[in-house]
Amino acid sequence: MGCLCFPHLPERLSVLEKLAYNLWWTWNPIGRELWRALDLAAYRATNHNPVKMLSLASPEGLERAARDPEFLRLLDRVAAEFDRYLSASPHPALAGRADETHPIVYFSAEFGIHASLPTYAGGLGILAGDTLKEASDQGLPLVGLGLIYSHGYVAQRLRPDGWQEEAHETLNPGDCPLAAAMDEQGQPLLISVPGFDPPVYVEVWKAQVGRVPLYLLSTEVEKNAPWDRTISQRLYTSDLEQRLRQEIVLGIGGMRALAALGLEPRVVHLNEGHPAFAALEGLRRELARGQSWEQALEKVRGRTVFTTHTPLLAGTDVFPFPLVERYLGRYCEEGGIDRRKLFQLGTDPRHPEAGFNMTVFALRMSKFCNAVSHKHAEVARRMWAGVAVDHKEADIHPITNGVHLPTWIEPLRVQALFDRYLGKVWRERPEDPAVWEAVDQIPDEELWQVHQERKVALFAEIVARARRRWQGGQADPGLILASGVLLDPRHLTLGFARRFTAYKRPTLLLYDLDRLERVLNHPLFPVQIVFAGKAHPADHEGKRLLQEVVRVARDPRFAGRIAFVEGYDEHLAKYLVAGVDVWVNTPQPPLEASGTSGIKASVNGVPHLSVLDGWWPEGYSGDNGWAVGPREASENRTPLDAESLYTLLEDTIVPMYYERGPDGVPHRFVQVMKRAIKTVAPRFSARRMLRNYTELFYLPALP
Numbered sequence: 001m002g003c004l005c006f007p008h009l010p011e012r013l014s015v016l017e018k019l020a021y022n023l024w025w026t027w028n029p030i031g032r033e034l035w036r037a038l039d040l041a042a043y044r045a046t047n048h049n050p051v052k053m054l055s056l057a058s059p060e061g062l063e064r065a066a067r068d069p070e071f072l073r074l075l076d077r078v079a080a081e082f083d084r085y086l087s088a089s090p091h092p093a094l095a096g097r098a099d100e101t102h103p104i105v106y107f108s109a110e111f112g113i114h115a116s117l118p119t120y121a122g123g124l125g126i127l128a129g130d131t132l133k134e135a136s137d138q139g140l141p142l143v144g145l146g147l148i149y150s151h152g153y154v155a156q157r158l159r160p161d162g163w164q165e166e167a168h169e170t171l172n173p174g175d176c177p178l179a180a181a182m183d184e185q186g187q188p189l190l191i192s193v194p195g196f197d198p199p200v201y202v203e204v205w206k207a208q209v210g211r212v213p214l215y216l217l218s219t220e221v222e223k224n225a226p227w228d229r230t231i232s233q234r235l236y237t238s239d240l241e242q243r244l245r246q247e248i249v250l251g252i253g254g255m256r257a258l259a260a261l262g263l264e265p266r267v268v269h270l271n272e273g274h275p276a277f278a279a280l281e282g283l284r285r286e287l288a289r290g291q292s293w294e295q296a297l298e299k300v301r302g303r304t305v306f307t308t309h310t311p312l313l314a315g316t317d318v319f320p321f322p323l324v325e326r327y328l329g330r331y332c333e334e335g336g337i338d339r340r341k342l343f344q345l346g347t348d349p350r351h352p353e354a355g356f357n358m359t360v361f362a363l364r365m366s367k368f369c370n371a372v373s374h375k376h377a378e379v380a381r382r383m384w385a386g387v388a389v390d391h392k393e394a395d396i397h398p399i400t401n402g403v404h405l406p407t408w409i410e411p412l413r414v415q416a417l418f419d420r421y422l423g424k425v426w427r428e429r430p431e432d433p434a435v436w437e438a439v440d441q442i443p444d445e446e447l448w449q450v451h452q453e454r455k456v457a458l459f460a461e462i463v464a465r466a467r468r469r470w471q472g473g474q475a476d477p478g479l480i481l482a483s484g485v486l487l488d489p490r491h492l493t494l495g496f497a498r499r500f501t502a503y504k505r506p507t508l509l510l511y512d513l514d515r516l517e518r519v520l521n522h523p524l525f526p527v528q529i530v531f532a533g534k535a536h537p538a539d540h541e542g543k544r545l546l547q548e549v550v551r552v553a554r555d556p557r558f559a560g561r562i563a564f565v566e567g568y569d570e571h572l573a574k575y576l577v578a579g580v581d582v583w584v585n586t587p588q589p590p591l592e593a594s595g596t597s598g599i600k601a602s603v604n605g606v607p608h609l610s611v612l613d614g615w616w617p618e619g620y621s622g623d624n625g626w627a628v629g630p631r632e633a634s635e636n637r638t639p640l641d642a643e644s645l646y647t648l649l650e651d652t653i654v655p656m657y658y659e660r661g662p663d664g665v666p667h668r669f670v671q672v673m674k675r676a677i678k679t680v681a682p683r684f685s686a687r688r689m690l691r692n693y694t695e696l697f698y699l700p701a702l703p
């Protein structure tokens, strides 16, 4: 692997190639500083993509940098820090039991690491990306495995009437921090995936996430028939057959790719049900070694970890048996797998006719199962009761999601503030609550000042986006006004950014427009709302809800105080979670398994205003944010939740925000900000999450 991709790179700058092809820089401030220093305009023009920057850079510009002593000093510092990072000692607890060639393999249909590698749709992918970064930081011998989608990334464009249209962007691996995996002859590695006739071939690409490699498979191979080439074209295609084919490529093809790379998984972690066929391939291998069915099953189960993410039955892939038969019939026959037994493993006893259920199959193939919050674990145990092979109740642990703090705490100002008042220990021991006690040492004025700057930065980003759209000539003036150009950084600003889908109730804030108007247009204490988020291309209801938000945002009676910002992605999320004042979350309980955006906001000092669902029943302490609606689930709770939301705003949050000391600082509001940071950062970090996975699952699963 590795190639000299930038022949015009001066010798003195050659280390830039290594740095560009490792995503380490994305979560290390000094790494970002380097690319900005090299060429800020190019950094922005390429959407923060160093690989593109280097391939487009002029030889003169690079020569100039190679002679600039200040740039060279920075370059040497970054290179030294990067080397130190790569050579840090591996995770001590796993020594001798797992290593680079006998790794823990983390399978996921999506990975969201950085905007320059668009292989994700939303929360599941961001969580997978945070997991890889954290595994790298901890020196865990972990490897990621996923798919690369040639047209998977959905760019959002609104019509003037607010209806979402999608452009499927083409991903060119050459523009991404990706290198082709090579075989022993130095040719691009090509794997054939069983189950297809004629065979389907996949190429293997590798992204380097600090110390953790991420392998991504693609079926865009010339040798493949046209329909087969499109298997890895779209993420979460609604074509059921194509989806099954995708999951065969991910699970079975993924295991084959690992073998071709000389990797022997010690633990297989299935992130959601999509990659569960990896366990089937494991079963086939054990049988091929002469094990009995029971022995093989026991072996595979003993090393498989499964994380379920959705309490929505509709969010589970279920494939008709004849379809599975068509693709996997011969594979089973040749592998000595009894098809009846296999189908039984994927059958939900309550809906035996429905087909092959990937979650049921994953639960039964995994000795180690978890849900992503305490509340979700209770829900999931009930939901899957009677499904696990040898348990009456599915044995599902709670491991609550956490976020990778160096990625999600705003790096320029907020991280600097923590470095100053907490010391570097917050980076080394973020899971220690004592470390975060020092948040109280930050003077209110200083935290407030930093937060105001983040807000100004968010609004500037919103205006820059609107300007580009306006200048591009395709935007309707009403849509531009509704995109946030009239927002005022002095006013209390709520943020709501997430996937537009019915259970997240994105229009709950709009439940009573007259009351909302009085809150927003208060003559002295105005309030603004920033919305962002995409609907799945096939989610008609989600698109309708989005259109409703845009319609209200365009309505002059709200005076431009409601904004809808197009193109929610990892990049915009970073501005939003640090730049609004309050983060709003209104799912229909118990359907939000965890939710992580509220964690990202809280650790930046942006308190959470949320229904008690997902992570929030664990996170809410009474003084670190606000709980919307009744604690217990109730049937038609939408009117109650809306009432609670408005009342909290009118009686508590707005007065607290506008109550200023002589210094202009809202001290009571800043107390809530501080409590949010102190209580959420230690308990909902990816550090703590991955420690849980290691102690509860990886270590017991290792031979």
Ligand SMILES: *Cc1c(COP(=O)(O)O)cnc(C)c1O
Residues within 6 Å of the ligand: 121, 122, 123, 124, 126, 497, 498, 499, 568, 569, 570, 573, 594, 595, 596, 597, 598, 600
């Ligand atoms: C964090 C994040 C999500 C997930 O947030 P939820 O709270 O689970 O909705 C989705 N998309 C992006 C871009 C994110 O950064």
